[in-house]
Amino acid sequence: MKITVRLFAKARELAGRERIEVEIPVSGRVADLKRSLVEQWPQMSALAKHLLVAVGTNYADDQTVLSPADEIACFPPVSGG
């Protein structure tokens, strides 16, 4: 299934766009998304093990099951303040 992922900060800079599409297995989990994302967008591989994923407005762990209807965001560690 194809999901749309919103990117921020260095992830957005490396992809060159704010939203990307990533193909993952049906009923794929966050862990699948992280793996597929760097395969399909290799310019982000330097961030691979640091990427955080949010579904809606909450952080999602690797076991969270994703659906194409979810609002999914992906970004490196935060640095506000």
Next chain:
Amino acid sequence: MIQLTHDVIDYQSVTESVRSDQAGAVVLFLGTVREMTAGRQTVALEYQAFPQMAETKLAELIEEAKSRWPIQNAAIVHRLGRLELGEISVAVAVSTPHRRDAFAAGQHILERLKEVVPIWKQENWADGTTEWVHPGVNAISQSQPDQAPVQ
């Protein structure tokens, strides 16, 4: 009061928003754009947020602090966009009956903000390069043209 803004932070109104006759203590923290970081000179910082999630997380931080300290009121305002040296990036104000709780709660909110709220800063260095700040991630070569490759 929780707010993300591109405008200059009016920290007097942030402070007033938490004052109360029930609170003997008001603590205000102001994060400001600093010139020197590990020997490198900053000319500006650019802040970006995931606004919906950031506002949700800021509200959660205040609720979390209220569960630990007797907080009368708390306010967090974070600036976004380009900030010059000395400008205020974040204001956190907390009021409590007594001072120790106000200091502790204010510090807790700040530390948690830096860990979980989806806001990012990009360094604009004096040498003309830029660099997103991502704690735990080594600088990626694209924005560090003078960096020697690791053998």
